[in-house]
Amino acid sequence: MNTTTRRIRNATAARRGTGDSPGRAATLVVLMGVTASVGCEGLSYYPYDCKELSECPGAACTGQCVPLAPLGFDGPALLWTGPGEEAPECPARAPVEVYTGYAGLESSHVCPECACSAPACVLPTGVTASNTQQCQGPVFTPVDAPANWTGTCQAAETVIGPASLRSVTIEPVTERPCAPLPPTTPAGVAPTRWTQVARACAGEAVPGVCNDPGLTCLPSAAPPPPGFQQCIMHLVPDDGKGVHCPASYPDKKVFYGRYEDTRACEACTCTETAPSSCSAWVSLYQDAACNPGEMFLTIAIDPTDALCTSVQASMANLGSISASWMTNAPGSCEAAGGEALGSVEPADPRVFCCQPLPGGRLDE
Structure with a gap:
């Protein structure tokens, strides 16, 4: 054995001793399914150049003797990376797809701005007549005000006569608080995509035909097809920080099998910064048109409970109601929340460790 051969074999043995402890989480079958009768010539793409040796590293290998994957790695395999829409099929020499992964995760997370409705003072929803004192019934006859009543005259559907009018219950004024408004823009979780796809393809190696036990025979000595690199894969899942690529496969690449999406938007809240002040007059009339001369009761209403009052004029009818503000001073509030979460x-x-691309350039 000459000096050059001995130096390469010693280097190969050293490479075999590098890497992490094995963990067979995944297995890449070694490459190249097409047998090509290629001898020692044309091997300069790989780290072993037979032209420098007095004999080939594997006399029985008709293709290419390449370094075995170090401890903790599997392969080699042909690895292609690029946009998913450009991904090629596995080549004939390595027809089995053994890994698919992704890189270049893109996502956005913009939550809509929180806003609050304005607080408001709201007039009573109407009155209810009772045929007994103290609003005890048993007959109750309502005179309902319309939604969003502004206090204008509201006639009873049927005039309530003296026999059914001994007391009235007047609903309170309402201090309506501010509340979160529906977002004017969609929730801020946008689609997520990968910009790069990784596809590892494997064929079949021929073991035991290389003179150096640190080498294995690939049936083809041709460089990988365009866009492919010859790589080995680290067996234990790792983000790449704890993996050191061997000198024969120096180009480190990290790919992922999936992503975890925990994006959400914090709920919007509204906090009162100034209270509302609301009170109103409610008037009852004998006729259906709220004529001032027909008014028989006017009472002040605030935001407390409904108020029951007796009707002293036992012969009165209830034909209509109206209301006007004593105090209409809505407060204020401040919106909060809406922060992006997750x-x-x-x-x-x-982690994949790859040989340089043709020409010695590492794939950046």
């Missing part, structure tokens, strides 16, 4: 993070990482 994130999109890649998961299930895998």
Whole structure:
């Protein structure tokens, strides 16, 4: 054995001793399914150049003897990376797809701005007549005000005569608080996508035909097809920080099997910064048109409970109601919340260590 051969074999043995402890979480079958009768010539793409040796590293290998994957790695395999829509099929020499992963995670997370409705003073919803004192019934006859009543005259559907009018219940004024408004823009969780796809393809190696036990025979000595690199895969999932690529496969790449999406938007809230002050007059009339001369009761109403009052004029009819503000001073509030919560993070990482692309350039 000459000096050059001995140096390469010693280097190969050293490479075999590098890497992490094995963990067979996934298995890449070694490459190249097409047998090509290629001898020692044309091997300069790989780290072993037979032209420098007095004999080939594997006399029985008709293709290419390449370094075995170090401890903790599997392969080699042909790896292609690029946009998903451009992903090629596995080549004939490595027809089995053994890994699919992704890189370049893109996402956005913009939550809509929170806003609050304005607080308001709201007039009573109407009155209810009772045929007994103290609003005890048993006959109750309502005179309902319309929604969003402004206090204008509201006639009873049927005039309530003296026999049914001994007392009235007047609903309170309402201090309507501010409340979160529906967002004017969609929720801020936008679609997530990967910009890069990784596809590892494997064929079949021929073991035991290389003179160096640190090498294995690939049936083809041709460089990988365009866009592919010859790579080995770290067996244990890792984000790449704890993996050191061997000198024979120096180009480190990290891919992921999926992502975890925990994005959400914090709920909007409204906090009162100034209270409302609301009170009103409610008037009852004998006729259906709220004529001032027909008014027989006017009473002040505030935001407390409904008020029951007796009707002294036992011969009175109830034909209509009206209302006017004593105090109409809505307060104010402040919106809060709407913060973006969570994130999109890649998961299930895998590290590949690759040989340089043709010409010695590493794939950046």
